Amino acid sequence: MFLELGVPVRSVNKVRLFAGRDGKGAPCIYAVMGQQADNFFVLQIDPETGSFRQFVSEVPSSNYPTAALMSRTGRLYIGAAYAGHLLCFDPDGDVLEDLGPINPGAAIFPCRIDESPDRRIWIGSYGTADLTSYDPKTRRFTRYGRMDDVDMYNYPFVDPEGNIVCFIRTTKLHVVVFDPRTRERRTVGPVVEKAMGNLELYRGEDGELYIRSDLRNFRVRGMRAEPVDVLPNPEPEPTLPCGTKFGFSDAWDLIYRKLKLSRPDGRTQVFYLDYEASGSDIFYLSIFSATTPRKGG
Template sequence: MAQKQETQIHEIGIPVQSVNWVHLHPGRNRKEAPCIYATMGQQADNLFVLQINPETGFSRQFVSEVPKSNYPTATFMSRTGRLYIGAAYAGHLLCFDPEKDTLEYLGAINPGGATFPCRIDEDSNGQIWIGSYGSADLTNFDPETGQFTRHGRMDDIDMYNYPLVNKDGSIACLIRMTRPHVVVFDPKTGEKRKVGPITTKGEDTIDLRRGIDGWLYIESSLGNFRIEGFEAVSVDTLPEPSHVTTSLPDGTTFVFADAQQLLYRKLETRKPDGETRTFTLNYEASGSDIFYVHAGPDGCIYGSSILPLHLFRYNPQNGELVNLGKCSSATGEAYSMANLDGKIYISSYPGATISEYDPTKTYNFGNQPGDNPRDLGRIDDISYRPRCTLAGPLGRVWTASIPDYGRWGGPLSYYDPTTGKKKAYYRICGDASCYTLAHLKDQNLIAAGTSISGGSGTQPKVKQAMLFLWDYETEEKVWEGTLDRPVSTFNALLTGTDGKLYGTVHGGDAPDELFVFDPESREFTNCIALPSGRPLDLGLQNGPDGKIYGFTNTCIYRLDSTLLTIEEIIRDSFSIAGPIVGQEVYFATGHRLRAVKLF
């Protein structure tokens, strides 16, 4: 393998500086005066708490010092006025104590088990109960002693636990994602039991909520139940939900007026007499990670931030970098994009939601004809993370997706812009998921690479990822095969200028490799070891020099498809592979958009 050459990276900028996992709570400050607390997450720095004066809008910002405490995924205002925060993906518990006027680190919730706190509740003795993702574990924290008691897994298979304290002091845990159900835990004895119906994700519905009478209730498509100890008592009607205080003592309510735009800068307060005031919050946001970078039909670079999803544009001609804002009803991130007839089709999480954007027209997001971008809704009922979007075959926009939480079998789907028709080929790869796509124009086929993964919260049911060829005219799979090595994911596919299919794979203990596939003979002809680092998803593209360019998380490399040799060009940190436009290749490192001149 050839050695890298000296090439300088150009820092373009930070396209999006926004926040996520935003929660508002009424509270009090050190002087016992009413205030508003906002918890906010971010990627380029740790989460923070804002203490806001409801009369002036003045705010104080407290940033967590715990490494990897980026997201306040679970928050709870206790009766004592302390604000508890479960931080992901550190899996730690934080607390803002108004008496101490500081954001405190309380400790790891369940080391090695809890990474993503799901819900926090408080019992009558002031004990704090936390359920988490990772191992569906349950932990309680004693504010008096500062000690954690870890009660372990509440389910042996599923990974998410959303606990609530019942009127009798027991803890009911809503377990998700594959077979959602409720487990009751008795703090006195340590006993746990499943109660009520056991549902199937995608077929049934279930939720756990507290009634106005203080008891917990299961609300499900299989019946409604009141939980009494370890019993689920069937009920005909559910009581009103318990009241949760969302206003200040004088009755003033508050919301983010710009929440629908995913901005969270305009705080609106409304007094009981109807007086409304709007404050612009002056906090510092460090930067939102970039999830996807794309070459638009207009020669500009487009991309998506993650949590929240904002579309951004960079114009290489004049250097303008613009946060365009909301482009989808999905609020997570755009997983992939494709160009067709001068428009960009944006495929986003959650829900594999498709948006259509015309860069030549005024930006005005909505879901009605004439809106731009226009939200077209979900592409099907199962797809959730549309890892790859391909435009062209039959004038359609095709997606390959990981399915919804708790489900298996990610489909191959399409949207036809001319007719508005959507169709999904469910179970096309069984319990695996369609992951990457490439158009084999000479053969009138789509090549699809799969992943063994199901939706979040599942364990793989298949052992080997596959490559298959799809005849889009006859709507049938005409070939399927895989490499003679462990493959968990075909994570990049590219049709080379020579008509052959190139791709990258990883899986098992085998080294990451780049493969060559001949679509005429339908054989894998070559495998080449990749440079150091993990191959990035969608990380291959054709260069203007006839070579193929690829990314790992530590380098950019060049493949000579004639000699089948790989040359490492530059080493750095790469998180998102981007396109080649002009003489430069674009990419992202965390929240920073960057480029390097290669041609």
């Protein structure tokens, strides 16, 4: 028997921070936060005062913002689980909009989002390792199907040439390059069996994509992987236009209330964000049936 005990802690999850702009073009910080007891929400934060506005998703079952991207246009795209929908916060419209299901019946858990040079938005998902694009101009989705015939997780990156480089997990860690112009799909670089080693795909500070693995390291170029001896550092974390860095000073404690800003001149500020959170439901599982008497009661 399950007994609902309410909400003990109003905590959040799947927290991400982005540098962006507001509707007037002024710099701001966006926080995307998930919660179990309600849908995810977005905070638009003024980096000078710490004041913010909160926008809550209205899509049913959009509790977890498992993938998000700040586009070059200043629009914030969010993939929500387990609804499997793509949402967008457009600062010009000042609204958190539901763009629709990413891939109905296939994509329930968006894994990663990236943007191509033509400004299309690319989404990889669980549970069919599928790939989908969204065109903001036409407001239409294009579904390309599975990027692997067996695995279930797809984390796509867009390379400088516009190819979609997919990091596939979990039974075998490997990289699949997809050319959206020809729809050719090809595995490049090493393939690492589960629990037999490590492999990761990342974007370097030079904008290129690299494979780091226990077997060998590679740079992805077009439809092939070239061995490299030295790997570059990952691309740097985003900052505000003035160079200000930001992060939650209480992230280690999973609180996400104290936003710390480190200014270029060495000054630091901490803003306490008193946003509304529904937190996590908690249930009590009884080993007794509803008709079983308990001792002493």
